[in-house]
Amino acid sequence: MKKNTRLKKYVELFKRNISQYIAPGMDIKTTIYPVEADGAVFEFLFNNENDTSENIDSLRPTVGRVLSEIPQRMVSGNIEGVKFGGTNLYLEGNRILIIKGEDDPSGWSGAAIMEDVQRVVSTSQGGKSNGGQ
Amino acid sequence: MADNKIPIDQIARLADDVRLIKDFAENHNFDSSLLTANVSPSSESESKADSALYSMIGSIVLLLVSIAVIKFWSPPLSSVAISFIFIVGLVFATLASVAAHRKFQDNIVTGIVVIGVFMVLFIGTGIFTPEQAVDKVGELAN
Numbered sequence: 359m360k361k362n363t364r365l366k367k368y369v370e371l372f373k374r375n376i377s378q379y380i381a382p383g384m385d386i387k388t389t390i391y392p393v394e395a396d397g398a399v400f401e402f403l404f405n406n407e408n409d410t411s412e413n414i415d416s417l418r419p420t421v422g423r424v425l426s427e428i429p430q431r432m433v434s435g436n437i438e439g440v441k442f443g444g445t446n447l448y449l450e451g452n453r454i455l456i457i458k459g460e461d462d463p464s465g466w467s468g469a470a471i472m473e474d475v476q477r478v479v480s481t482s483q484g485g486k487s488n489g490g491q
Numbered sequence: 492m493a494d495n496k497i498p499i500d501q502i503a504r505l506a507d508d509v510r511l512i513k514d515f516a517e518n519h520n521f522d523s524s525l526l527t528a529n530v531s532p533s534s535e536s537e538s539k540a541d542s543a544l545y546s547m548i549g550s551i552v553l554l555l556v557s558i559a560v561i562k563f564w565s566p567p568l569s570s571v572a573i574s575f576i577f578i579v580g581l582v583f584a585t586l587a588s589v590a591a592h593r594k595f596q597d598n599i600v601t602g603i604v605v606i607g608v609f610m611v612l613f614i615g616t617g618i619f620t621p622e623q624a625v626d627k628v629g630e631l632a633n
Contacts, residue, residue, distance in 0.1 A: 439510060440512055441512070442512050443513030446512055448517050450519040452522055452525060483523055
């Protein structure tokens, strides 16, 4: 996904929907990782320093390349050979990674974003899950 | 022995499955205090969502009332009064569109509502005939 408008819209709606669940005094710093292929990666960093900045990182060829270059412990090894589908979530410390595997509009709609938020909130209280298989 | 062999295409499919990560979620020591434990949206957020729906319905009803006043008020209103009520109708059509966007947060749904309410207003007040309205919607769709 390379469309900045769609990527920013996702962030706007995600933050709007998750705001009702966030602990008081917390803000979210956002980094968007666009990719040339399908999908994109979003990083939401919770902080109490009033940092609500939103940055778009450099364009990378695939989601796998992004994950190989940012800190994460979800996938290791030859990540670039891995395909991503649907919406994958990785929560760690004060950080949420949303890994979108496809550009299909149904995965980027307002309803889909609300569902992503619900999954993030429920995952934040639990452990690993795999809803797609 | 030969019966135990797996066809190559099955192995290839299996390998593809293994390499695909779909709708996976992992919590790796996320600080759960950052998000409220109650998974259901708060009652405040529900009332917000409902208020958008009620605003949309209310605006559409008031839009229809505006059209009815222009069309059926007896004795017929002056052109100044009709212009004023038409502007009021435009305001309600706009409010209905905004409320629809707040409610559904989807540009396609909002677009459909915008076209719908404004066409109702234009047809209702006689600016467009139904045929012209259909043509206009067709032009917009193209």
